[in-house]
Amino acid sequence: MLFQKAYAAGTIALPQAAKVAAKIDLLHDAVFWLSVVLLALVTAMLVVFIWNYHRSKTGRMTEYILGSHFFEALWTVIPLILFLGIFLWGYIDYLHLRTPLEDPLEINVVGRQWMWNFEYTNGRKTLNELFLPKGRAVKLIITSEDVIHSFFVPNFRLKQDSVPGMYTYLFFEPTVTGEHPIYCAEFCGTGHSDMLGKAIILEKEDFNQWFQTGNLPGSIKKLTQAVSPVSTAEASLPKKSLAEQGKGVFDSKGCFACHSVDGTAKIGPTLLKSFGRNEALQDGKTVTVDENYIRESLMDPQAKILKGFPPSMPTFRGLLTDDEVNALIAFIKSLK
């Protein structure tokens, strides 16, 4: 298996390595060529009018024109339609970009000064190297340990802020095997420009081999400089899955005193089948139990109390690391 050559299309001279990239390029191309055509049109008219209607040729002063409702309407309505059309196009693409994909491979991304940490559901961790299976839906769950970073993969045409204290998401489907650079696109300190990584897209079977064993097929090892000592050393260690690590946190922090995992209600709500549910709150609103709600409930438990439960949970701010929070979330997700 060789790495594919990725091709650029249109006005952006970068390979398109995620399914959504072509859509984004098409919109970019449309805006670009529309601008080129309009610029040419305006410039040509300018030149023609200056040439044809110069006083030295016509021999008379320019007429004094008070205005024309027809032309005013024309140059208001046409740009309005163009701009609203571009907005609508962008909005549709944006919705597409933010719509969760079916059954994605979930990967936790943590930005920190000045590196990217990736953790997979089976507990495998890598540093600055994001291994991805070609043709499989991927969900990145992104956060930061210190300041705001921005996870940016130009070849995917995707960029997402990595923010301390909250989770942001990216959904996409990798399409072209090979290495694609990852940048940090938010100034985050002296090491900002060195905060580099690689997204390495593998064929599904190669990815599965790496995912299960931590080893890349030999043919790929030769082609990529990707595999740094850190990630190979870490990758070969058999780790507990993220959900199992979360179970450990759940037990060691005493969460079980108030939360069951078998569906029975204790003083707090059960965690069984809780992820993804819509729950009623005491103030009459509802909340979807997602990564951000779980994190908020750990750090600021009184913020959104479920209906029928007392506001008695203590905060775990400062008592849980980001890694432990990620593991707890994976554990709660596993309680199906």
Ligand code: CUA
């Ligand atoms: Cu992290 Cu810039």
